Amino acid sequence: MKKNILIGLSLLTLSIGYVEASRLATKEIAGLRTEIQLEDKLHPVKPKKQYVKIALLLDTSNSMDGLINQAKSQLWDIVNEFSYAKCGNGSTPELQIALYEYGNDDLTAQEGYIRQVLPFSNDLDEISEKLFSLTTNGGEEYCGAVINTSLKQLDWGKNPDDLKLVFIAGNEPFTQGRTNYKDAVLQAKEKDVVINTIFCGNYAQGISTKWKDGAQLSGGDYMAIDHNAEQIYVATPYDKIIIELNTKLNNTYVAYGATGTTRLDKQRLQDNNAYEMEAEVAVSRAVSKSSKLYKNSSWDLVDAVEEDADAIEEIAPEALPAPLKGKSKKEIKAYVSQKKSERAKIQAEIQKTNAKREAYLAQHQKENTKGELENALLKAIKKQAAKKELNWK
Known part of the structure; x- marks a missing residue:
């Protein structure tokens, strides 16, 4: 009988200890949660993109x-x-x-x-x-x-x-x-x-x-x-250079997928639409195409790789453009890398030439034009x- 009482007391002690430990743990977790919530409010994590x-x-x-x-x-x-x-x-x-x-x-x-x-x-x-x-x-x-x-x-x-x-x-x-x-x-x-x-x-x-x-x-x-x-446009000595660079820029696009060729045609159509408005509008469009805001990863393999380094590994063979069909992954990567390098060089040249154009306009263009x-x-x-x-x- 005495033995049973001792066992019962031991179990009771263990139960009380477990309950107390659980209570303290719960309190500690609640405290941590409160600290985390307070930290989130004081220093919220901002989305990567704005x-x-x-x-x-x-x-x-x-x-x-x-x-x-x-x-x-x-x-x-x-x-x-x-x-x-x-x-x-x-x-x-x-x-x-x-x-x-x-x-x-x-x-x-x-x-x-x-x-x-x-x-x-x-x-x-x-x-x-x-x-x-x-x-x-x-x-x-x-x-x-x-x-x-x-x-x-x-x-x-x-x-x-x-x-x-x-x-x-x-x-x-x-x-x-x-x-x-x-x-x-x-x-x-x-x-x-x-x-x-x-x-x-x-x-x-x-x-x-x-x-x-x-x-x-x-x-x-x-x-x-x-x-x-x-709108009053002022022609500059740099307009023709930028338009010619834009033609070279177009040759760096590697169309892929079901819509690639169509989208490449649309790119050139919008070049023509801009040029038909005014030559200066075509220049402004070319400058836009040399900026980070001009992205075409859905149909251009160079931009696709820029966005996702594994894009070439994931692309289906039938989605490749004619010049790349039958090529190895290594050959495709080398081709795309070359086009990327050409594009970067041309875009930098457009930006550099446009800086000279902007300086020219600042001297020859009236205010509020x-x-x-x-x-x-x-x-x-x-x-x-x-x-x-x-x-x-």
Whole structure:
């Protein structure tokens, strides 16, 4: 009996010890968890990439041909400006552009005469292609509705460090349509999306038709432009050199996959579209193609390897371009490495030549000769980018 009592006491002691140890362990774990949570709040881990997401909402009614032409011709200057942007950690931000058209009779009434032309994309050739596909036709311009649609359809993400901007341009009252523009703009503010308005016409008229109010409600900027103004270009001795270098640059692309050849053709088509606008637009596009913002890893093997060192190991033999079919992995790697080296050299030469071109323009170009749309966009972007630790220093 005495033996049983001793065993019972021993078991009880062990149980109490176990419970106490468990309690202390639980308390210690809770304490560690609290410390980790506090550390996360004080020193949050930031995502590796910081995005600049810009949605362009363009009125494509009858009177907007000038606006569309400005967008086509000034896209590359805007992209080039972004190549100088830096995040707080010194890296280059990832630029994504989405495109909507509204106010065009060719669009369906059920959708509010609104069409998503392109979701967020960093494919500069595709952005250019979609801009050049736009045509104008009379219609009803519903600003509140197109803002609301872009907020719902686009992937804005939840990173508070991203710069998220809407630029809506048009020339009819901001109040048109059943969707109240105030509701749409306030919804944007809740998503940390800033609405910037560009009225195509008289500054005072834009204010009276609520374009300024639409911007201010979300902390954005209101601007008025002459959408029919023609940009004044100044030819330089370096334009021809850059265009010739661009031709050499195109020869460094190694198209692969089912869409490779088609995408290579589209690249050259967008070169031609730019050149047909103005030779200077083609120069600006060539400069963009020499920057880090111009990426084509989905169809160019050089960019694919830059993004993923194992890309050649993973590619199927049938996806290879004709010059590489039947080649060994070693031979393919050597070929791609050679093209990469050629590209880097040409891109550096374009950048070097463009620096001389910029110096020439600084001496011979009058002030404020940048395009109206370009000026409006860059002024607002740089002002609002400062709040996200993005700068152009």
